Amino acid sequence: xxxxxxxxxxxxxxxxxxxxxxxxxxxxxxxxxxxxxxxxxxxxxxxxxxxxxxxxxxxxxxxxxxxxxxxxxxxxxxxxxxxxxxxxxxxxxxxxxxxxxxxxxxxxxxxxxxxxxxxxxxxxx
Numbered sequence: 704x705x706x707x708x709x710x711x712x713x714x715x716x717x718x719x720x721x722x723x724x725x726x727x728x729x730x731x732x733x734x735x736x737x738x739x740x741x742x743x744x745x746x747x748x749x750x751x752x753x754x755x756x757x758x759x760x761x762x763x764x765x766x767x768x769x770x771x772x773x774x775x776x777x778x779x780x781x782x783x784x785x786x787x788x789x790x791x792x793x794x795x796x797x798x799x800x801x802x803x804x805x806x807x808x809x810x811x812x813x814x815x816x817x818x819x820x821x822x823x824x825x826x827x828x
Contacts, residue, residue: 705729705817707799712822715789719826723784725799725819733757736805737782739773740812741795741824750810751797752784762808767793789826796821 711723725737738753752763752773761773772785782799800815809815 705732705801705803707801707817707819709797709799709819709822712797712824714825714827717789717791717826717828719789720785720787721789721824722786723797723799723822723824725782725784727756727780727782727801729801729817732780732801732803733777734803734805736802736808737773737775738800738802738809738815739782739784739797740800740815741793741797742821743795746795748798748812750812753808753810754782755805755808756782760808762810764810786824789824791826791828793824794826795824797824 706728708726739751742748754761754773770788775782798821799819801817802815
């Protein structure tokens with residue numbers, strides 16, 4: 704059983720920063736690809752960033768490159784999403800997800816097997 708527990712969302716002004724955390728429990732998560740997705744009201748869930756837990760290899764959506772950083776702490780079994788220079792268009796519910804049998808880092812939500820409950824990020828202008 705894999706469980707993902709997110710934390711760290713909140714309200715921030717444009718240009719501000721937040722760090723989201725995703726605590727991972729389960730078997731062999733060192734083999735997983737961990738992803739962050741987000742979903743704004745009325746929009747589809749979209750890929751934000753992902754990291755291969757074992758190697759640290761990362762991938763980012765173009766919209767967040769240079770502003771967001773995904774990282775992991777193997778000792779704490781935790782994945783982070785550091786978000787800087789936040790914009791109102793970053794407002795969404797952010798979800799942590801795990802792909803337990805990755806062939807590569809996928810940007811497709813359906814590829815991911817487990818999901819957290821989501822955490823709200825609101826950026827005011």
